[in-house]
Amino acid sequence: MLVSLKWLKDYVDIDLSVQELAGHLTMAGLEVDAIEEKKPAFSGVVVAKILSIRPHPDADKLVLCDVTTGDQVHPIVCGAKNIKDGDVVPLAKVGAKIPGGYTIKLSKIRGVQSEGMLCSEQELAIGDDASGIMLLPDDLALGKDLGEALDLTDIIFDIGVTPNRPDCLSIVGIAREVAAITGNKLRFPSVRFAESDEDITRLTSVEILAPDLCPRYTARIIKNVAIKPSPLWMRLRLDAVGLRAINNAVDVTNFVMMETGQPLHAFDYRFLEEGRIVVRRSKPGEVFISLDEKERVLRDDTLMICDGQKPVAIGGIMGGHNSEVKDDTETILLESAYFNPVSIRRSSKWLQMSTDAAFRFERGIDPHGQVRALDRAAQLLAEISGGKICKNAIDQCPKTIEKIEDISLRIKKVGDTLGTKIESEDIIRMLKSIEIEVKSGRDDTLLVTPPTFRVDLTREIDIIEEVARLYGYDRIPVAMPAVSATLTTEKNGDALAERISNILNGCGYSEVINYSFVTSKAVDLLGLDLADQRRNPVKIANPLTEDQSVMRTTMVYSLLETMRKNANAGSFNLKIFEMGRVYLNQGAGKLPEERICLGCLLTGVRYEDIWHFKDLQGDFYDLKGVLENIFEDLKISDVKYVSDVAEPFLHPGKACSLVLGGERIGYLGEVHPNVLDAMDVKNPATVCEIDLERLTANKGSIGYKDFPRFPSSSRDVAVLIDVEQEAETIIAAVREIDEELLEKVSIFDVYGGERIPEGKKSIGLRFCYRSGDHTVTDEEVNQVHDRLVKHIVALKSVSVR
Amino acid sequence: MTNDLEVLLAKADAELQTLQTEEELLSLRTKYLGRKGQLTALLRNIAVIPKERRADFGKRSNEIKDILSDRIDVALKEARNRKRSNDLLRQRIDVTLPGRRVHYGRLHPVTQMRREISAIFSRLGFTVVEGPEVELDYYNFEALNIPADHPARDMQATFYIEDGIVLRTHTSPVQVRKMEKMRPPVKIISPGRVYRHDSDVSHTPMFHQIEGLLVDRGVTFADLKGVLTYFFKEVFGSETVLRFRPSFFPFTEPSAEVDIRCMLCGGCGCRVCGQSGWIEVLGSGMVDPAVFKYVDYDPEEVSGFAFGLGIDRIALLKYGISDLRLLFENDQRFLEQF
């Protein structure tokens, strides 16, 4: 909320510097977000008086004026029609700067010299009036700087008022806090006015048909008003707090709202059919045109202010186009009411109309502040419009607004909560400074009654917070909790994730963090099957952009997006991983399954291209090696790489599922060229995605084995197998035979092409033999080795090379 | 004849001085001391030496053999050393060429910051717990004392999934879920992704929070100040100046916003702190009794405090990152700086 320092000083004396005041407000919970110095938008403009006006010899539309600044007379050429001898006006002298970047120069207009320019309000950015020269009060000192003469400087605080403090959504509310801070007295403007003999009840009546939504409605009628722009002082006040001046009637309602926090509305009485007010709920489908000339179709739960026949305002939110104050309005009905906060909030949300009035009503205004604000507005309106206030106000209060109960405040509880003892005299003094009434209580307990405008104070803890706030958080000591020992058996899920990311880092992979939401098109770009559960993501009802409209069901899309963005930035070699969640829809009304996954992507060269390394492109086996490292570190030895289960977004020949204990825990493979094309990615990439929870659930433990004392003996053999056949089948066949001496069989070479028959590939196998109790001899090794080789060769389409 | 021996020694010595290489020295040795060498040749003439001088001659010739042999050995050793030195120098490499690095990956700055923060609270005995990101309205708002139609909902622009389900706007729902399941004392932190319907220079629709909760008998606001003061001094150094000021969160009362004195300007005011000299880093407060009611704790028996801080924001301050949005663009040039 914007708060003008000058306005604030109308209600409380302030002897602090601007910075000090801002600091005190912030430390009292009214955070000053910004301080703006308001200055005139011009310089070199002074107060001048017109001595004489005569026609311009060569131009019908111009006149020549002599104006005085007290000690000097300036000839001025002017085109305005609204001036006469003796008027006091703003004179922009030669050298003056006025808004729009203009500097006034000595000029000749149609042959006549002009030593400056007389200005309109608009030309000086003081107001909107561009119809003629701004007419100033007669009592301003001639020659005085206009900014000083009109006192156009001010300090504007932008205060972040928290939702619990609707009482601070007004200048008086802030002044009350300042009064508590400084110890100075709050001055509420006295409201005094004369009433005419005509009683309001002869002109209107108020009938409340929805007392739950409108517990109180007060009204006054002011007759014989002259609608015109408000006086400058009021317009400046409104401008300072960011409100636009409209006319005196509307400005008064806004002024009083800013002053007191009570929103008001002014109706043109002549448009109120049957001259009366009826407060009721809207009818479903009811159509209403609001002040902003927009058509609103209503539900059945919006509070409407009606006349004898039709709605004239959406209660507490916005007035109607059909009853707004016009230039020729003569009689005004002023409304000051209390509306149900929840009802106003629902309606304003649903209608998407957030107005200053609705903002205050939904947070809760002072339920006892209606009449005071109404009278204050009536007084001001009468003063500036020449209107006559009818006798008496209507005050319909069909439903008593809940009275604030007394609250017990235990002195000990204050100390126990804050961790420091505060004396009860101090507590009483502090509470009184913010108008909380302290009734006598027992020594250890106070009975307090908050003022009606403090709708946030209903419980003991609310009062304790006020004590803490006024005492000063900085005065509360710093302690360390003496907490009971807690024994937790909670598994630190982070520890394994940390281990895995350490390995990934060591393998050259950097961590990325992608948004959890992706475009709804992701599932199509990845070509997921229609039956795939991942095609049915959790949708965000109100996404910011289409690109962030559904919760991701796979990590791959995000990783490819990251790759694309980096390629656009010129980075083509990427090794990245992300640990995060995918969100699997479990149907309407249910929370999705959130699965923690590891996703990796490799594109470009295996090693950074520098003088030692050749430009070797990373591929499937690079990423597979990384995963093997991770599995080994977690002591998971039995992960199977199964090529027959394909992901549609992976290369059909260069991909596999990762299977652990019969369960699929992820996949690894090169990205399908179709997907690369669809995502506008140029280079090949290899990706993997692993369900981290299922992986870590299978974590093995370290079991140390003594290393062998006797030397091993190894034999190599090369076999020819079909190109399509997986090498793993040979290894598996070897393992079928339980040869005690065989320690390990591994693949050390794979070769195809020259000297190898068409459709075949050569696999180099290395058999390592060892005994735990003696040094193996050539004969025993040869025997076992021959048996194994025979067994392999017996397999279909395997031959020794 | 003895004179011949001395002449031979002098000659060999003189020759030795002129030789450099191992080969030359070896042939010198053969030339004088070999089986067909000059010393042997002289010895063969022993017969012509008068008997009484034979012993002297023999003794001297042995001495000369030893002297010469030692001198050649020394020269040989020097020659070999010289040769190796020369050889090694010829193998000289260019040490300024870059090392053979296997590129290593980096952790995302948010992860680094999260680990650091978690470690500090772990030292204080807090346990890490997690909760769902797609969350029930009940846990995200209602049980945190933010009823439907309450203006406090405006404080957290929310992504909605469907009626009653939202993307969590903070990690606070985890504290309710945890308290439902256990009795005090409770001492937890909960890091994770959170979501707000907000996107501009200083807001990303997703960011990271760490929620902390401590509930036990006799926990006070002073304890809250103590724990958070310790925490920030651990993160930003012991010189860090903190400020607690009143604020409002529906689930804590009294509530406090924590600012630290701007480390860039030292409190004088700069662009980073918006000229105020202070940087807002954390929201906290004493758990509101209304929240305890939801989880069936007795606010007369126990009290506690809760706090929530943005990991990303702390990372920005600590690492001097200028723009929050960089964190989620994952540009390699960004990632490789951590």
Ligand SMILES: [Zn+2]
């Ligand atoms: Zn600063």
